[in-house]
Amino acid sequence: MWxxxxxxxxxxxxxxxxxxxxxxEAQFCLSGGVLPTLNMDKLPVPLPNALLMGYRSKQRTWHxxxxxPTLFSTNIQPDQGxxxxxxxxxxxxxxxxxxxxxxxxxxxxxxxxxxxxRGGFVPHSVESYSAKATAECYEWGKLVxxxxxxxxxxxxxxxxxxxxxxxxxxxSLSEGLVCEPQWEE
Numbered sequence: 001m002w003x004x005x006x007x008x009x010x011x012x013x014x015x016x017x018x019x020x021x022x023x024x025e026a027q028f029c030l031s032g033g034v035l036p037t038l039n040m041d042k043l044p045v046p047l048p049n050a051l052l053m054g055y056r057s058k059q060r061t062w063h064x065x066x067x068x069p070t071l072f073s074t075n076i077q078p079d080q081g082x083x084x085x086x087x088x089x090x091x092x093x094x095x096x097x098x099x100x101x102x103x104x105x106x107x108x109x110x111x112x113x114x115x116x117x118r119g120g121f122v123p124h125s126v127e128s129y130s131a132k133a134t135a136e137c138y139e140w141g142k143l144v145x146x147x148x149x150x151x152x153x154x155x156x157x158x159x160x161x162x163x164x165x166x167x168x169x170x171x172s173l174s175e176g177l178v179c180e181p182q183w184e185e
Contacts, residue, residue: 026057026147028135030085030101032074033157049074053087055099055135059145062099062137064089078160079167081107081128098138105131105154107168112177115157124178125157126164 032051051072053064064070064087075084082104089097105128114121131154137145156164158179165174 026055026135026149028055028101028133028149029053030083030103032085048072051085051087053085053099053101055101055137057137057145057147060137062089062097064099076160078156078164079107081105081110081131081154081164083154095139096141098141100136100138101133102136103131103133103152103154105152107164110156110164110173112173113155117178122178123176124161125155126161126173126177127153127155129153 030051030053032049034049049072050066051064051074052066053072055062064072069090071088071090073086073088075082077083082102084100084102087099109128109130110126111128112123113125113127114123115125117124129151131150131152133149133152135145135147135149136143162174162177162179165177168174
């Protein structure tokens with residue numbers, strides 16, 4: 001899954017009509033998925049998604065990376081066109097921060113797109129450009145900023161894309177979707 005706002009990279013204009021607040025400079029990115037590993041099919045438990053998240057506003061520039069002291073939790077419901085990601089940065093030298101991103105698009109607005117594999121692009125993703133998102137920023141457990149975004153993109157790949165297509169019962173969307181990871185050489 002990946003999520004992007006705006007036209008270039010990850011920039012956007014947040015929804016100015018939102019009661020949550022307006023910051024014309026606010027933007028965020030989210031990218032994640034299963035990392036390919038050797039003998040992945042032989043692991044006793046599935047690996048969690050690896051995630052990378054960023055949020056920037058006039059007040060904050062936050063980055064959440066797998067290698068930093070960050071705990072991620074996800075609620076991914078492709079059949080509802082919904083993803084909620086919580087990133088909790090824990091450190092003895094930084095202010096404890098939590099960023100909650102909620103991104104949702106009507107499942108009927110998704111269409112098939114190709115995604116990269118080692119053998120080239122294959123149709124294993126679905127994407128919508130009508131997602132709406134909310135970013136909630138917490139410091140020391142206290143809500144300090146909320147920004148709403150619209151005109152966002154939301155993409156589900158692999159089994160997530162197939163779950164969304166199956167939930168809709170739309171054969172034109174599910175036909176030809178590659179649902180399994182394509183790790184082989």
